[in-house]
C-alpha cells in the first residue's frame with residue numbers, strides 16, 4: 001500500500017454519486033469510473049488499496065464484478081465496500097458471500113462511510129504486515145524456509161528438466177560466531193543474503209533455510225549457466241569486506257548445484273541432490289561450487 005496516500009477505486013454508474021464520493025474521499029488518491037470495464041482498466045494499471053462498488057449498474061453489476069475480482073489472484077485481496085440503495089437482507093447476505101468486506105446503504109452517512117473506509121484500509125495494512133512476517137526471514141528479508149519450500153514446490157510442479165536447485169552454506173560459520181560474536185555473524189548472513197537477492201534472476205526463488213544455509217531454485221539453459229551465476233556470487237562474497245569491530249572480515253561460501261532429473265518426484269529430491277553436491281564442495285576444501 002502507498003504509505004502516505006492509499007489509492008481508492010470508486011465504481012458507480014451515476015455521475016452525481018461519483019462526484020459526492022470523490023469530494024468526500026478528498027484525503028485519498030481516488031480513481032472514479034462509471035462502469036466495471038473502466039474499473040478493470042484502472043486495476044490493470046494502478047495498484048488499488050480499496051474499492052467502493054455500486055451494486056446496481058447496467059451490464060456487469062457490482063455483485064458480478066466482485067465475484068470476478070475474487071476469481072483473480074491479483075485482485076482477490078483488494079477489499080470491496082458495496083454502496084447501494086438495496087437494503088433487503090438477501091442483498092446484504094449476497095454482498096458478503098461474494099467476498100465484499102462491508103456494505104453501506106444509500107443515502108449513506110458521510111462520516112460513517114469514511115470510518116468504514118479507514119477500518120478496511122487498516123485491516124488490509126495489518127494483513128499485509130502479517131503476510132510479510134509469515135513469509136520472510138526477519139534477519140535478512142529473504143523468503144523464510146516455509147515460504148521457500150512452498151514456492152519452490154510450486155515451481156517444481158510447473159517446470160521440467162530445465163529446473164536447478166542450489167544449496168549454499170557459509171564456510172566455517174560457527175568459527176565466525178565464536179571469534180567475532182553473533183552481531184558479526186548476523187552481518188555475515190545478511191551480506192550473503194543481499195548478494196544473492198541483488199543477483200536474483202526473474203522467476204528464481206531464493207530463501208534462507210536456517211542458520212547459515214540458503215537455497216535457490218531457478219530455470220536455466222544449462223548447468224554451466226547456473227554454475228557461472230553462482231560462481232560469480234561466490235567470488236563477489238569472498239571479496240566483500242565485512243566490518244568486525246576494528247577489523248574487517250572476509251567470508252567464503254560453498255555451493256552445490258543439481259539439475260532436475262527425469263522421474264524426480266518432488267522438490268525435496270532435487271534439493272537433496274544439491275545438498276549432496278554441497279557436501280562434496282565442503283569435503284573438497286570449501287570455497288567452491290560443485291555441480292552434481
Ligand SMILES: [Mg+2]
Nearest residue numbers: 013054056057
Ligand atoms: Mg447504480
